[in-house]
Amino acid sequence: MEALPRTSIVDVLEDRIREEILTGRRPAGSLLPPERTLAEGYGVTRTTLKHAFGRLVQAGLLETRHGVGTRVRDYERLGGADLLPMLVRHDARWLSEIFEVRRGVGALIAGAAANRAGGAARTRLRELVEAVRTAGDPDAVQLADAEVHRALARATGNRVYVLLTNTLFNAYLPMRRHLAGPFQDAEEAYGRLAPVVAAVEEGDGAAARAAAEAYLAATEEIMREGLKSR
Template structure:
């Protein structure tokens, strides 16, 4: 068993500040109160506050200007996809929008992979697909399924598709346990994914897109039922 991480006071403060930003208590474009006032308000030292600020600057929620202060960034306008896990943790209704992107990007990746995959990549897809069927337990099946999609993205020959695939999977992390529904039965998970791999292996881009759309729609429905 893996030991659970212990929260530090910096972790707790970071979470409080993040929620206060995302709920609009500190709106985009506004400057936070002076550090001493803010530290007193949260009941922490200024050193602890600075550590929490550093994390939120790195996350893209704050920006600090020497001699001016710390301002809340307009993350909706300026932020990147790396914010998605944080936003999903704050509000799971982001998942619906992530799924919309997942459908369109996933179908395009399958189509491109059917045209561009090498013989070696097609063989790798077959091996990874077999691992979905052989996996034991929903979590293991889910992880094996993810590796097939990573391989499909690599087979497009476009590294950006690989990064987009990783970004979407990372966005699921805060609620991944609730999305295990499509993967509790290894044989059923294999059956849904096999037509995608078969169409890519055959080099049939139209069939690959249709199979991917069917797979993504079916798994999305099951996952949303798990979240409901």
């Protein structure tokens, strides 16, 4: 059995302030009231408030300067892709923008992998795509599929592609049960992905890009249909 999460007062306060920031009730650039005032307003101790502030600073939503105070960070102007997992959890509409990036970056990665992958990388891709076919249940199929894409990124030799792929999966995987439509049948999932790997093995960059575009479009359509039925 899966253990139930335990929620502390710091968790609750962090969620409250995050919601206020992401919904615009505390706009970017605004200076928060003094800690004593905020703590009294939320009905918490200043120690609890400091712990929540520390988490939100680490998340990239607040910035604290000695002698100035705590300000809401303009995360859309200054933030990085590491914010995506949090933003998707807050508002699923971010997924539409992730899908757009997924299509563009996925096709570029497949083409680069075809042009640059060495023998070991191609062998590993064959093994991983076969693992999609033999996965025992839809969740295992979905995770096996993700590993193929991580391997494609590594096969490019470009570490930025690897980090981008990791970031997109960090945003996607927490919601994967809502996006599991393309992975219900292992053989069908394999059939959609195998042409990408085959083109990479052949070293055909144009064919790999085209196969990736077809795969990404097909899986996105199925995922979107699944989201509509939620």
